[in-house]
Amino acid sequence: MNSLRQFLMQEIDGSRASAPLTAYCFMTGFIDAVCFSAIFVWCAFQTGNSVQLALALARLFNGTHDLSFHLADQQALCSVLCFIFGAFIGRLGDKIGCKTRLWVTFGTFIQTIFTMAAAIAIWKSGQPSLSDTRADPAWSNALSFVCIGFMSASMGLQGIMGKRLNTQFTTTVVLTTTWCELMTEPQLFHFRRLVKARDHKVMAILFLFIGGFTGRAILDKIGSAGTLGVGTGIRFLITLSWLFVPTKKTPKN
Known part of the structure; x- marks a missing residue:
């Protein structure tokens, strides 16, 4: 038990975590x-x-006094707030050790879990996948907002975890x-x-593009719920992959 605890509390070597971080970039495009x-x-x-939210606020002062809260603006606000919530969860890593x-x-x-919850929500919503x-957005009911929230929260958490690895x-x-x-x-x-500094940036850009392409290709075949289900499986594989990232070497005195 002690050896397992020691293994889990070890700091990983971020410079040797290219595989899961590349997969993170893939998931950004995919989601x-x-x-x-x-x-x-x-x-x-x-x-x-x-x-988009700034433009929505500006409409209040454009002379027409449009006081309606457009659906697209509601969805954007939901995404922003849930992204922030997900990023805030990432602060738990500061307590545990953000590189452990x-x-x-x-x-x-x-x-x-967030991606799986999004898949279930959009499946239960009965909403179409494409607009x-x-x-005329394809999603408009309450469960679709739940889906947006969980997807955005997953990306907020991913973002702060990636940032902390530096x-x-x-x-x-x-x-x-x-x-x-x-x-x-x-x-x-x-x-x-x-050149690591250059090549890793190229990998990030390339795999985000591949993720977006793959996500849309799957979406056209099996819809939003199925695509997010596939995304859930990929995220679980990324979870397991962190167990194989080498430990950061302690500098010798």
Whole structure:
């Protein structure tokens, strides 16, 4: 029992956690593909949702005095608040040890539960999976809001866990910063050798793209609930993968 506790409380080597962090990036694209295809709201990229809420507030002063709280704005607000809630859960890692094997495994398992809850909610909602126009979102009932909330919370938790590991994958959620850092990388064009700072950023961008493509392809075949079910399975595999990340070596005196 003591050996198990010691194993779980060991700090992982973030520089050797490329596989689960790459999978995190994949899940960002995967989850956002489901959400955006239905309601044109991002569960992971909260910049757009925040600006959307600012525009909703600005409508109050544009002369027409539009006091209605549009459905798209409600969904954006739900996503932002639940993302923040998920990120706040990530602060538990500061108590346990944000780089311990216990926390990265348990935190990813919580993401798995959130994704599963989202799948069940949208399945029970009976809502369609795809929308053709922003004016007519596919999701509108209460259970669909529950789905949005759980998806956004899973991404918020993933983001803060990625940030705490302090690797080249950064948060694994927002790629605007990653693109900027990649373009300013001094060794960007050193193609004849591996450059970790550059290559990991490229992997993050590439796998987010692959995740989005895969999510939409599966969505077209089996719908939102089934796609989120697949996402739940992938998240569980990521949970297990943290158990195999090497321990951080203690510097010798």
